[in-house]
Amino acid sequence: MAPILDIKGLYKNYGSTEILKDINVAIEPGDFLVLVGPSGCGKSTLLNCIAGLEPITGGSLSIGGQDMSNVSPKDRDIAMVFQSYALYPTMTVAKNITFGMKVRGVDQAEQDAKLERVAEQLQIKPLLNRRPSQLSGGQRQRVAMGRALVRDPKLFLFDEPLSNLDAKLRVEMRTEIKALHQNLGATMVYVTHDQIEAMTLATKIVVMKGGVIQQIGTPSEIYNRPANMFVADFMGSPAMNLIPAKATANGNGSVIEITGADGTPITLKDTGTSGLPNDVIIGVRPEDIAEAGQRSGESLQQAECRIDIVEPAGADTFVVTHLGGKAVTARLHAETTAKAGQPQMLSFDLSKVSYFVPATGERLN
Amino acid sequence: MTDAAFTNTPARTQGKAVTVALRWLLYVLLIAFALFYLAPLFVMVTTSLKSLEEIRTGDLIALPREVTFDAWATAWSGACTGIQCEGVRPYFWNSVLIAVPAVLISTLIGAINGYVVAQWQFRGANVFFALLLFGCFIPFQVVLLPMARMLGLMGIAGTIPGLIFVHVVYGLGFTTLFFRNYYVSIPSELVKAAKVDGAGFFRIFWSIFLPLSLPIIVVTVIWQFTQIWNDFLFGVSFSQAGTQPVTVALNNIVNSTTGVKEYNVDMAAAIIAALPTLIVYVIAGKYFIRGLTAGSVKG
Amino acid sequence: MQFLERNLPKIMLAPSFLAVLIFVYGFIAWTGWVSLTRSRLLPRYDIEGFIQYERLFDSPRWDTAFGNLFLFGALFIGISMILGLVLAIFLDQNIRAEGAIRTIYLYPMALSMIVTGTAWKWILNPGLGLEAMVRRWGFEDFRFDWLVNSDMAIYTIVLAAIWQSSGFVMALFLAGLRSVDGEIIKAAQIDGIPTWRIYSAIIIPSMAPIFLSAFIVLAHLAIKSFDLVIALTGGGPGFATDLPATYMFSMAFSRGDIGQAASSAMVMMGVVFAIVVPYLYSELRAKND
Numbered sequence: 001m002a003p004i005l006d007i008k009g010l011y012k013n014y015g016s017t018e019i020l021k022d023i024n025v026a027i028e029p030g031d032f033l034v035l036v037g038p039s040g041c042g043k044s045t046l047l048n049c050i051a052g053l054e055p056i057t058g059g060s061l062s063i064g065g066q067d068m069s070n071v072s073p074k075d076r077d078i079a080m081v082f083q084s085y086a087l088y089p090t091m092t093v094a095k096n097i098t099f100g101m102k103v104r105g106v107d108q109a110e111q112d113a114k115l116e117r118v119a120e121q122l123q124i125k126p127l128l129n130r131r132p133s134q135l136s137g138g139q140r141q142r143v144a145m146g147r148a149l150v151r152d153p154k155l156f157l158f159d160e161p162l163s164n165l166d167a168k169l170r171v172e173m174r175t176e177i178k179a180l181h182q183n184l185g186a187t188m189v190y191v192t193h194d195q196i197e198a199m200t201l202a203t204k205i206v207v208m209k210g211g212v213i214q215q216i217g218t219p220s221e222i223y224n225r226p227a228n229m230f231v232a233d234f235m236g237s238p239a240m241n242l243i244p245a246k247a248t249a250n251g252n253g254s255v256i257e258i259t260g261a262d263g264t265p266i267t268l269k270d271t272g273t274s275g276l277p278n279d280v281i282i283g284v285r286p287e288d289i290a291e292a293g294q295r296s297g298e299s300l301q302q303a304e305c306r307i308d309i310v311e312p313a314g315a316d317t318f319v320v321t322h323l324g325g326k327a328v329t330a331r332l333h334a335e336t337t338a339k340a341g342q343p344q345m346l347s348f349d350l351s352k353v354s355y356f357v358p359a360t361g362e363r364l365n
Numbered sequence: 366m367t368d369a370a371f372t373n374t375p376a377r378t379q380g381k382a383v384t385v386a387l388r389w390l391l392y393v394l395l396i397a398f399a400l401f402y403l404a405p406l407f408v409m410v411t412t413s414l415k416s417l418e419e420i421r422t423g424d425l426i427a428l429p430r431e432v433t434f435d436a437w438a439t440a441w442s443g444a445c446t447g448i449q450c451e452g453v454r455p456y457f458w459n460s461v462l463i464a465v466p467a468v469l470i471s472t473l474i475g476a477i478n479g480y481v482v483a484q485w486q487f488r489g490a491n492v493f494f495a496l497l498l499f500g501c502f503i504p505f506q507v508v509l510l511p512m513a514r515m516l517g518l519m520g521i522a523g524t525i526p527g528l529i530f531v532h533v534v535y536g537l538g539f540t541t542l543f544f545r546n547y548y549v550s551i552p553s554e555l556v557k558a559a560k561v562d563g564a565g566f567f568r569i570f571w572s573i574f575l576p577l578s579l580p581i582i583v584v585t586v587i588w589q590f591t592q593i594w595n596d597f598l599f600g601v602s603f604s605q606a607g608t609q610p611v612t613v614a615l616n617n618i619v620n621s622t623t624g625v626k627e628y629n630v631d632m633a634a635a636i637i638a639a640l641p642t643l644i645v646y647v648i649a650g651k652y653f654i655r656g657l658t659a660g661s662v663k664g
Numbered sequence: 665m666q667f668l669e670r671n672l673p674k675i676m677l678a679p680s681f682l683a684v685l686i687f688v689y690g691f692i693a694w695t696g697w698v699s700l701t702r703s704r705l706l707p708r709y710d711i712e713g714f715i716q717y718e719r720l721f722d723s724p725r726w727d728t729a730f731g732n733l734f735l736f737g738a739l740f741i742g743i744s745m746i747l748g749l750v751l752a753i754f755l756d757q758n759i760r761a762e763g764a765i766r767t768i769y770l771y772p773m774a775l776s777m778i779v780t781g782t783a784w785k786w787i788l789n790p791g792l793g794l795e796a797m798v799r800r801w802g803f804e805d806f807r808f809d810w811l812v813n814s815d816m817a818i819y820t821i822v823l824a825a826i827w828q829s830s831g832f833v834m835a836l837f838l839a840g841l842r843s844v845d846g847e848i849i850k851a852a853q854i855d856g857i858p859t860w861r862i863y864s865a866i867i868i869p870s871m872a873p874i875f876l877s878a879f880i881v882l883a884h885l886a887i888k889s890f891d892l893v894i895a896l897t898g899g900g901p902g903f904a905t906d907l908p909a910t911y912m913f914s915m916a917f918s919r920g921d922i923g924q925a926a927s928s929a930m931v932m933m934g935v936v937f938a939i940v941v942p943y944l945y946s947e948l949r950a951k952n953d
Contacts, residue, residue: 053557072669074563086558090576099572100562147562159554388757395754399768402831405783406771412786425787425797478680485673493681495944500688502940504888506912506929508691510698510707510922515687534687537680566672595776597891602917612778616895619782628786635782639775646774650767653774654835 002065004029004187005050005155011058012045012211019045020211023059027189027204032181035191036198037208038234043191044159046208050189051157052076064154074104079148080157083164085140087132087147094119094128097146118150138169145180158190162197174200195235199223207231226354229361232283238331240283243324244358247276256282256350261306261322268301270350273365280364283354286318289330291338292345299351307338319344413437413632420628436629440637444630446617449606453634456614460594460641462525463610467532468589474533475540475585476578480570482541483548484556494545501538508535509602516603523605531603532593539592540585543656547581548574580652587649588656591642611638692933699926707922716927726928729906732818733935736907737886739822740829744882745875747826748833753863755834756841766838769831777828781895784824785811814904817897821889821905824896829885833878840874841867876943883939887932908932 003026012020020042027033035043048054049061052073061069068076087096095102097118098111119125122142132140141161148156158177162170178201181188192198198205199219207214207222207230215227226232232240246257253271260266292302308327309320317332321344330346338344355364408425413436415429423430442452482494512531513522521527551574559569600610609617615638619631646653668675700711720726751769755762772780787793788811795808810816844867852862890909897905899914908928916925 048557051557051561053560073557073560078561080558080561082554082558084552084554086552086554088555088559088573090573099559099564103563103568147558391754391757391759395751395759395765398751399765402768402772402827405780405787405827408787409783420792424800425793474680477676481673481677487674489674490677493677493684496689497680497684499940499944500684502884502936502944503688503692504909504929504932504936506888506890506909506925507695507933508687509912509929510916510925511691511694512687514707515691534683537683541680565669566676591774595778597776597778597894598888598913601894602913612776612891615776615782616778619785619895620898628792631782632786635779639779642774642776643771646771647767650770654770657773657832657835 003027004031004064005033005189006062007050007059008061009059010046010049010056010061012042012049012054013057018211020049023213025206025213025216027187029187030185030203031187032201032203033189033206034198034202034204035189035206035208036193036195036234037214039193041208042211043193043206043208045211047157047159047189047191050155051078051080077154078157079151079153079155080159081144081148081161083160085132085144085161085164087140087143089132092129092131093124093135093143093146096132096143097150100147100151114150114152118146121149122146137165138173141165141169141173145177149180149184154187156186156188158188160192161190163192163194177201196237199235205235207234209234224352225363226283227363229281229283229356232354232356236285238286238318238329240285240354241289241323241326241328242356243282243284243326243328245280245282245324246278247280247355248278249274249276256280258282258324260303261308266303266305266323268303268348268350270301270353271298272351273355276355276364277357279358281356281358281361283356284328284348285352286329286331288349288352289328289332290347290349291332291336292347294333295347295349297349297351299349300347301350302345302347304343305346307340307342307344310336310338310340321346409632409636413440413629413636415629417625417627417629436627436633437637439627439630440618440633444618444627444634445621446609446614447621453611453614453618453637455607456609456611457637459525459604459608460610460612463528463532464590464593467529467536467593468586470529471533471536471540471589472582472585474537475542476544476575476582477570478537478541479544479546479548480574482545484551484553484574485566494541497538497541500535501542505535505598509598513602523603523608525608528599528603528608528610531599532596535599536589536592539588543581543585543588544578547578551577580655583649583652584656587645587652590645591653594642614638695926695929695933698922699930701923703923703926705920705922716923717931720924720927720931723924725903725906726908726911728903729908729911729928730931732906733887733908736818736822736825736889737883739819740825740886741879741882743822744826744830744833745878747830748878749837749868751830751834752837752841755838766835769834771831772828773832775828777889777891778895780824780828781892784820784827785896788820811897812901814901817901817905821893821896825885825889825892828892829882833882836874836878836881837871840871844870880940880943884936887936908935 006026007023010020010023011018023046025033035046037043045054049056052068052071056069060067063076063078088099091099094115098115101111101114115128119128122145124139124142124146127135127139127143132143135143144161162173165173174197180186181201190201202219204216205219205222206216209230215222215231222231222235226235226240229242232242243258247254248257250269252274253269254273254276256268256270258266258268305321305323307319307321311318311320312334315334317334317336317338319330319332319336319338321328321330332338356362357364404426411427411429412420414432414434415423416431416433416435419430440452442454443450444452446456482490516522516527516531519527519530521530555573556569559573564572595612596610597612597616600613601616604610604613615634618634697709697711698707699716700713701708702712702715755766759765788808790796790809790812795806798806798808810820848866849862852866857865888909889907890913893899893905893907893910899906899910908931912925912928912932915921915928
């Protein structure tokens with residue numbers, strides 16, 4: 001299938017500052033693409049470039065097979081939901097939703113029918129005659145979605161649409177957006193700085209930093225095989241533990257040596273990875289560290305670590321120890337017996353670790 | 366808010382009497398100042414209602430023994446502004462004819478300029494704004510001579526359209542400033558959303574920004590009206606006998622040296638000249654103050 | 665079509681841009697140019713250097729006018745600021761009928777300076793005004809003839825100008841007082857800091873930008889002051905109350921000395937420049953940050 005959105009070698013400069021560098025992304029119809037990264041990484045600028053709200057400096061951008069690099073937003077067949085919702089303050093909800101059709105000269109009967117359908121779909125019928133100022137945050141969010149849905153575009157663009165909602169509502173709306181995506185089969189591009197939103201919604205994630213794409217992949221690829229230390233650290237909460245270590249070859253595998261909390265070295269055997277340089281950073285997700293004896297398997301390696309902090313969090317208990325001079329978090333069972341200040345046998349799942357080059361942060365395995 | 370510091374502090378029971386005394390003093394002072402500000406208006410009104418005879422024999426601040434509106438009638442339609450003796454009436458209408466179009470045009474242009482500068486940022490827009498802003502502060506004396514020649518070249522010297530033109534040109538700075546500062550607080554996402562919806566420059570202005578602008582339109586109109594109505598410098602520089610605004614006529618009446626000095630007529634004429642802006646102030650004081658503070662606080 | 669669509673904002677701004685360029689900057693340049701010529705009744709365009717400025721600063725009338733500007737400016741700005749601040753603080757004490765009092769203090773700002781001048785001219789005239797009134801009350805020796813006394817007349821202009829503008833300064837300061845973070849004040853009250861200290865140590869220092877704005881506005885009013893002098897004293901007695909603005913006007917329109925008018929206007933411009941440019945520069949820079 002032809003990609004519905006195809007960005008090739010896109011550059012964006014403001015004066016002499018490069019905001020976006022060599023962006024290459026393509027998505028298929030039905031994809032849910034999430035652009036994620038810390039603030040200032042260029043993700044919103046990229047979305048504005050896709051929308052045509054910002055001209056691009058170099059490269060090409062096509063939507064539905066047509067080159068759109070110099071086409072104005074109204075002719076790109078897109079709809080957009082904004083962070084502040086950008087509802088027209090002096091218009092009623094109904095007028096907000098139909099404004100685009102009115103501008104385009106769609107006839108009244110069709111406008112009414114579409115408004116009816118969208119209002120039904122989003123359950124905002126009772127709100128149609130209100131003004132944005134009379135709506136709650138969640139209701140405004142729905143209206144903003146309605147304004148996009150009514151257009152039935154090739155591409156939906158979302159610019160951090162949930163960041164102004166409170167935590168509970170955000171989770172609800174996230175689920176709704178996901179359901180909407182599945183029901184409509186629509187293609188969406190979604191910008192967020194929230195990695196949980198990215199993980200839960202996306203079929204494809206683009207992680208960005210400093211205007212450069214760090215990694216493109218499915219949520220599981222991004223989570224399990226981060227391309228570099230930035231992605232490893234950014235995606236997942238608590239973040240992946242990144243521990244300086246020494247590696248030596250050992251048959252088909254490697255021996256990893258880490259400095260423990262009290263200075264005594266800990267050695268772990270990785271039977272699956274070979275060819276590591278001497279200095280590495282080993283990346284372990286908190287859930288890949290468990291209490292010894294809880295799980296079994298060949299790849300599990302045990303070590304005694306002194307526990308510094310215990311943080312019960314309901315379903316799990318997080319414990320913090322120190323390895324390689326870094327605080328290392330492990331996600332243990334809620335019923336763990338680990339106590340602060342006491343040593344505890346922990347098992348590390350070596351089949352799931354990532355290795356990075358300390359100097360560049362690039363992934364090794 | 367500061368009262369709390371006076372009264373809420375415990376162990377100051379004896380301070381209570383001091384506090385009460387201080388508050389009395391405060392009110393006395395406030396009222397004294399109110400009298401200072403009101404006195405000239407009071408004197409103007411009472412003087413305008415007295416006969417010349419009573420003015421000569423009575424007190425400045427005394428109420429008129431016999432109220433007469435003769436001075437008002439003379440001021441309106443009989444007082445001499447030099448050789449002509451038609452009162453301020455024709456000049457009052459001149460001022461209306463100058464102020465109304467000048468206010469409307471400068472407000473409209475200011476609204477569009479402010480909309481562009483605030484929401485359609487392009488390179489150079491800020492330079493334009495800075496140039497314009499500085500234009501607000503120049504002493505107009507520096508443009509009087511070339512403007513007099515320019516009006517001559519344009520064939521509108523000494524005419525009402527000429528004065529309208531001058532007021533529009535030199536009012537643009539403030540009107541643009543007002544609208545720009547108002548529109549800059551409107552999230553730029555609104556324009557983006559409207560662009561995605563397919564609306565263009567004018568459609569967005571007309572359908573989205575203009576309906577939001579009532580408060581700033583009121584502020585701007587009041588500001589411009591006050592400025593233009595009260596203007597003297599442009600009026601005296603660029604008008605001729607039949608096109609003078611009311612401020613110029615008032616000054617001519619007061620300073621005309623022919624005949625007996627009719628103070629009551631002077632005062633009545635002054636009140637007539639002041640009345641439109643005073644009425645605006647009383648009706649829409651809130652917006653008037655907002656304009657003053659907006660025009661100066663955020664330059 | 666694409667071109668039009670993309671450049672519409674610029675096109676809409678272009679006429680105003682041109683107008684500002686010509687009618688503000690072009691005209692300033694014209695005046696500047698003419699101030700360097702021997703222009704008299706008609707403008708001439710061959711540059712002769714600074715003769716007009718030499719003539720200007722040799723002229724005793726300009727001397728008075730320029731000196732008056734600083735005397736008048738200093739008194740007007742200083743007293744208006746102090747009075748405005750004091751009134752604002754007074755009004756900030758949970759005053760009953762604050763709205764009405766504020767309205768009374770501020771209304772002179774709505775008046776034309778010609779009206780203000782006319783009113784004060786009547787009140788201050790020695791024959792029938794304040795002086796006559798007090799004398800009639802029995803103080804036969806009372807003298808208050810500032811209006812016709814060449815040494816004192818300039819102070820009547822100061823008085824009328826303060827009457828007109830101090831309410832405005834009050835409104836500016838009151839807005840400033842009200843915009844100070846309430847939590848800081850509460851914290852100070854809990855610390856037991858007396859009210860006057862809260863004002864002098866916390867609130868007033870935090871209003872520095874408002875002092876600056878008020879100063880700029882008042883300075884600007886002072887330099888442009890023209891109407892008030894014309895209406896109140898006509899520049900007299902003699903030339904005692906001339907200001908640069910009236911000097912310029914009389915050179916331009918009654919003396920027919922364009923060179924002098926242009927050079928005096930440029931000096932006024934220079935004074936404004938010296939005050940306003942640093943202010944605007946800092947304002948714009950703050951905005952761009």
